[in-house]
Amino acid sequence: MTSGNGQPVSLIQCADLWKVYRLGDVEVQALRGLNLTIEQGEFVAIMGSSGSGKSTLMNMLGCLDQPTKGHYWLNGVDVAALRADELAEIRNRQIGFVFQSFNLIPRTSALENAQLPLFYRGLPLREQRTLAAAALERVGLKGREEHYPTQLSGGQQQRVAIARALVTTPSLLLADEPTGNLDTESSREIMTILDRLNKEEGITVILVTHEPDIAAYAAREIVIKDGQVLTDRRTKPGHPSSLVGR
Amino acid sequence: MPAFLLLTLMTAIRILSRNRLRAGLTMLGIVIGVGAVIAMVSIGEGAKAAVQAQVASMGTNVIIVLPGSTTVSGVRGGQGGAVTLNVSDALEMKKRIPLLQDTGWAKRDVMQIVNGNKNWNGSVNGVSPSYLSIRDWSFTSGGPFTQADLDAAVRVALVGQTVVENLFEAGEEPVGSVIRIKNVPFRVIGVLAPKGQSAQGSDQDDIVFIPFSTAERKVFGTQFIGSVGALFATTERQEDLFAAVDQIREFLRARHRLQAEQGDDFTIRTQVDIGKVQEGTSQTLTVMLLSIAAVSLLVGGIGIMNILLVSVTERTREIGVRMAVGAKRRHILMQFLIEAMTLSVVGGTLGIVVGVVGARLTTLIAGWPTIISGNTVVAAFVFSLVVGLFFGLYPANKAARLNPIDALRYE
Ligand SMILES: Nc1ncnc2c1ncn2[C@@H]1O[C@H](COP(=O)(O)OP(=O)(O)OP(=O)(O)O)[C@@H](O)[C@H]1O
Ligand SMILES: [Mg+2]
Numbered sequence: 001m002t003s004g005n006g007q008p009v010s011l012i013q014c015a016d017l018w019k020v021y022r023l024g025d026v027e028v029q030a031l032r033g034l035n036l037t038i039e040q041g042e043f044v045a046i047m048g049s050s051g052s053g054k055s056t057l058m059n060m061l062g063c064l065d066q067p068t069k070g071h072y073w074l075n076g077v078d079v080a081a082l083r084a085d086e087l088a089e090i091r092n093r094q095i096g097f098v099f100q101s102f103n104l105i106p107r108t109s110a111l112e113n114a115q116l117p118l119f120y121r122g123l124p125l126r127e128q129r130t131l132a133a134a135a136l137e138r139v140g141l142k143g144r145e146e147h148y149p150t151q152l153s154g155g156q157q158q159r160v161a162i163a164r165a166l167v168t169t170p171s172l173l174l175a176d177e178p179t180g181n182l183d184t185e186s187s188r189e190i191m192t193i194l195d196r197l198n199k200e201e202g203i204t205v206i207l208v209t210h211e212p213d214i215a216a217y218a219a220r221e222i223v224i225k226d227g228q229v230l231t232d233r234r235t236k237p238g239h240p241s242s243l244v245g246r
Numbered sequence: 247m248p249a250f251l252l253l254t255l256m257t258a259i260r261i262l263s264r265n266r267l268r269a270g271l272t273m274l275g276i277v278i279g280v281g282a283v284i285a286m287v288s289i290g291e292g293a294k295a296a297v298q299a300q301v302a303s304m305g306t307n308v309i310i311v312l313p314g315s316t317t318v319s320g321v322r323g324g325q326g327g328a329v330t331l332n333v334s335d336a337l338e339m340k341k342r343i344p345l346l347q348d349t350g351w352a353k354r355d356v357m358q359i360v361n362g363n364k365n366w367n368g369s370v371n372g373v374s375p376s377y378l379s380i381r382d383w384s385f386t387s388g389g390p391f392t393q394a395d396l397d398a399a400v401r402v403a404l405v406g407q408t409v410v411e412n413l414f415e416a417g418e419e420p421v422g423s424v425i426r427i428k429n430v431p432f433r434v435i436g437v438l439a440p441k442g443q444s445a446q447g448s449d450q451d452d453i454v455f456i457p458f459s460t461a462e463r464k465v466f467g468t469q470f471i472g473s474v475g476a477l478f479a480t481t482e483r484q485e486d487l488f489a490a491v492d493q494i495r496e497f498l499r500a501r502h503r504l505q506a507e508q509g510d511d512f513t514i515r516t517q518v519d520i521g522k523v524q525e526g527t528s529q530t531l532t533v534m535l536l537s538i539a540a541v542s543l544l545v546g547g548i549g550i551m552n553i554l555l556v557s558v559t560e561r562t563r564e565i566g567v568r569m570a571v572g573a574k575r576r577h578i579l580m581q582f583l584i585e586a587m588t589l590s591v592v593g594g595t596l597g598i599v600v601g602v603v604g605a606r607l608t609t610l611i612a613g614w615p616t617i618i619s620g621n622t623v624v625a626a627f628v629f630s631l632v633v634g635l636f637f638g639l640y641p642a643n644k645a646a647r648l649n650p651i652d653a654l655r656y657e
Contacts, residue, residue, distance in 0.1 A: 064570055065651040085574045091650075092572020103567045103654070107264065117571040125249055164571065 009076040011172065011204055012038040012061060018069035019056050019227070030056040032227035033070065040171065043198040044206045045218035053227040054208045058176045061206065062097050063087045075171075092117055096165025096203075098175040102157040104149040104164075110136060111145040114163040121168065135163035139193055155186025162193055166203070173197065175207040179214055191217045251580070258585040261557075269589060272553045275546025276593030276633065277600060280626045282539040284601020287622045289608055290532035292615035307347075307484045308380060309491055310515045311335075311477040311498070329473040330511040333458070335501065336374075336477045342497055345490040347482045350377030351458065353475040355466055359454060360426040361413040368409050370427055370454045372461020378404075380478045383455075388421040388436030391457055399459040403432040406453035407440040430464045432456060487516055543629070547637035550589050554582060554641035565645050566653030579646040586638020587631055594630025598623055 019031040030053045038044055046054050059065040060072060063079055072079045074090065082090070091097070104113045114132035123131075136145060139159040149157055158178060165173055175194065179187035195217050198205045209215050219236040222229055262269040313330040333351055340349040352373040359366050378390045383404075391402050405413070405420055414420050420434045441450040462471060481490045491514050498512055558565070565578055602623075605616040 059651050062570070064654065065649075085576075088569065088572050088574045091570060097570050099654075103563070103570070105564055105567060116568065119250070119253060120568070120572040120574070120577055122250060125253070168572075 010037045010073075011040040011042075011075060012036065013073040014060075014070070015072075016070040017057075017060065017067050017072060019053070019060065019065070020068045030227055031060070031067070034224075034228055036222070036229060036232075038204065038206065040204055041198070041202050042204055042206075042220060043195070043218045044204075044220045044222060045215035046206065046208045046222050046224060047210065047212075047215055048224035048230070050210075052224045054224050055176055056227075057224065058174050058206070058208055061172075062095050062174045063090050064097070088120075092121055093168060094171050096162075096168065096170040096173045098158070098161050098165050098173065098178045100177040100180040102149070102154070102161050102181075104157055104160055106150075107148060109146050109148060110141060110152065110160045110163075113149070113160050114167050116164060117168045132163070132167055135167040136160070138166070139163045140189075153186070154182050155189055158182060158186070158190055159193065162190070166197060169201075170203065172204045172206070175205065177208050177210070179209065179211070187211075187214065250577070251584070254577075254581050254584050255588065257581070258588045261585065262588060268553065272549050273546070273589055273593030273596065275542055275549045276590050276630055277546075277597040279539050279543035279546050280594045280597025280630055281600030281604060282542060283536065283626055283629075284598055284618065284622060285604035285608065285616075286532060286535035286539060288601070288605040288616040288618045289614055290529070290535075291617040291619060291622075292605075292609075294529075295617055296615045306517055307481050307487055308517050309479045309481070309487065309494060310517075311479070311494060312513045312515065313473070313475070313511070315509050315511060315513060329470045330502065331474050331477055331498075332472040333374075333474060334472065335498065336474070336479075338501065339477070339479065339494060339497060343490065343493045345481050345486045345493060347480045348376050348380060349480075350374045350380045350478040351474040351476065352377050352478070353458065353461060353466065353473070357428050357465065359409065359413060360429075361423065364413050366409060366412040368406075368412075368452050368454055370456065370461070370465065372458040372466065373455050374458050377478055378455065380480050383441075384439040385436045386439050387419070388434070390436060391455075396457045396459050399463055400457060401430060401432045401460055401464065402435045402457065403427070404436040404438055404455040405434055406438045406451040408449055408452040409454055410437055427454065427456070428465050487518070491516065543633055546593065547590070547633045550586050550634060551637040551641060553589075554586055554638055555644070557585070558582065558641050558645045562648065562653050562656035565648055566650055566656065569648070569650035570654060575646040578648075579642045582642035582645050583635065583638045586642065587634035590630045590634025590637075591627070594627055594633075597630065598626055601626070 014034055014036040017031050017034040017036075018029070021028040021030060034053075034057065036057075046057070048054050056065070060067055061074075063074070063082075066080060070080075074094065077090075079087070079090070105116070111129065111132050114135050115128045118128040118131055133142075133145060136142060139162050141156060141159055141163065144152065144156065144160075147156075149160070152160065158181075162178075173194070178194070179190055182190065191214060194205050194207065197203045205218075207214070207218065215221055216235070219234060221231075221233055221235050223231045311331060331351075336349040336351045340346055350373065352371050354369055354371040356367055357370045359368050359370070375391060375393055375396060383390075385404075388404070390404065391400070394400075395402055403425060405425070410420050413425060414423075420437050423434050424431050425434060426432070438451070438453070438455075444450050456465070458474075479490065479494065481487055495510065495514060499510065502511055504511065565573075568578065568581075602618055605618055608614050609616045
């Protein structure tokens with residue numbers, strides 16, 4: 001994708017991003033003028049101590065929340081200027097979100113959970129089912145379509161959540177501590193899936209983690225401290241983007 | 247969009263059936279409200295139709311003049327004890343007022359009637375032959391008496407169904423037999439066709455007609471000779487009814503030499519008046535019961551609103567998830583509105599069933615006529631839909647206006 005003057009447009013561009021929470025008289029500055037650029041196809045790990053603003057940033061990138069100040073361009077579109085329904089449209093078509101706590105709809109089958117984004121896109125029911133079943137298969141859950149979340153292990157639930165995130169073939173997959181509630185084996189499975197989605201399908205993956213061995217799957221590691229980027233380094237060679245470490 | 251609505255409806259039904267007791271209790275208000283509306287309206291309609299049928303069967307062109315002045319309460323049931331009207335009033339009236347088609351008169355008393363070893367206390371009416379045609383009596387056997395019978399004061403009688411049932415064996419032919427009224431023998435020459443209950447609820451078939459002259463001379467006693475219990479008049483056309491009423495009033499006032507400051511010594515009634523009074527009462531009743539029904543629908547609606555607010559709170563995180571994967575405000579709004587309308591429509595449908603059964607039971611047990619019109623059922627259905635829509639709007643809107651991230655973080 002290119003901008004009007006022929007310059008390539010980054011997938012994500014944040015400029016002087018602020019998020020201020022006001023709790024009574026107390027002001028919490030979760031993000032303090034953060035700057036960040038991420039290219040299409042990257043695999044980024046965001047690290048940082050608890051309370052540094054990682055989740056706040058992810059919610060912003062996922063268009064779930066709006067910055068107090070500053071700009072966030074997604075594919076060149078200034079998200080801050082959009083209305084609630086336009087944001088919903090972007091979340092539906094361009095973004096997949098994976099949460100630490102899975103966030104599946106209770107008492108609803110794996111298939112129906114995976115269908116959900118397509119349901120809101122208004123696809124015909126049969127197409128919804130076919131695509132959702134294919135997404136479940138891609139995360140290794142063939143045969144579990146009719147299981148309810150309570151009938152699945154944590155790792156399996158997270159895989160349903162990933163299926164739900166990728167069923168719309170988004171360009172951006174955001175995962176906030178996706179392995180935070182999982183054991184080592186399940187974590188490895190999840191990371192293998194995310195890695196494959198990045199390598200084979202070119203989906204941009206941004207993940208938040210506290211664990212270095214999880215971060216090691218990514219090609220770029222960004223450390224956040226006090227709502228700002230502390231370090232930003234490439235950990236693996238190979239990505240065409242030259243903006244890293246600028 | 248239709249696929250979306252259908253799936254949302256299915257989801258709503260699934261969510262509601264998970265919590266059957268809660269959904270049932272929530273619907274109760276609507277069930278009772280709609281049930282009450284259906285039952286009350288059908289009772290009201292039934293009563294109205296019965297009154298209208300009565301009025302029509304009496305003839306809408308009939309004017310009744312009763313002796314004595316009006317009591318405050320309006321309609322007087324029977325024929326009064328006053329003796330201010332007499333046969334010559336009726337005869338003169340017919341001659342002097344061209345609008346009148348015919349006039350008749352009657353005088354009644356309850357008397358013992360005997361046939362063989364059976365006896366019965368019934369309403370014995372001395373009437374003019376014209377009375378029978380004015381009140382539109384017909385016969386199942388035999389026929390009316392004539393002016394000649396009246397002139398000669400012949401002892402003949404016409405008997406109503408109730409009297410026949412009480413004085414004769416089943417299958418026995420009354421015409422030709424002799425009955426005794428106050429020990430005077432009368433030959434039965436006609437059996438009247440049944441008329442059922444009057445608008446006031448009395449049995450119209452508990453009746454015996456004899457010629458007015460015979461009644462005066464042989465049965466009632468001669469104390470107030472010529473006085474009548476009621477005068478009846480008909481007009482050719484119904485439109486002339488009120489003009490005729492005015493003319494009768496004027497004529498009778500002049501004839502009775504009433505001064506301007508004196509009130510009428512008679513009371514004029516038409517079937518239209520009687521019908522109106524009856525309709526008025528049943529309308530008051532309907533309005534009263536409908537407002538009770540409206541209150542219970544309101545309570546039912548508030549119940550739905552309450553349970554939806556609880557549901558929105560319980561499912562805040564779910565709403566957040568739905569928004570995170572791309573649900574727009576209208577999707578969330580529709581989801582909860584459909585849930586509310588499912589509750590109210592299922593409640594309304596149950597209410598319709600309850601109302602129809604209630605109306606039928608009323609007819610069966612109390613014997614009141616009821617009419618369940620399609621319009622009422624459709625209106626009740628639409629009304630319950632609207633109640634769901636109206637009371638669902640606030641909770642649904644509350645859900646739709648949630649901020650995705652706040653909803654997701656909600657504990
Ligand atoms: N809704 C909120 N209201 C007020 N303050 C908030 C809110 N959300 C986050 N914060 C504050 O913003 C700061 C950053 O929070 P954030 O959740 O982004 O941290 P984090 O880096 O994700 O931490 P963790 O690693 O523990 O998940 C914290 O100080 C937190 O208390
Ligand atoms: Mg966090």
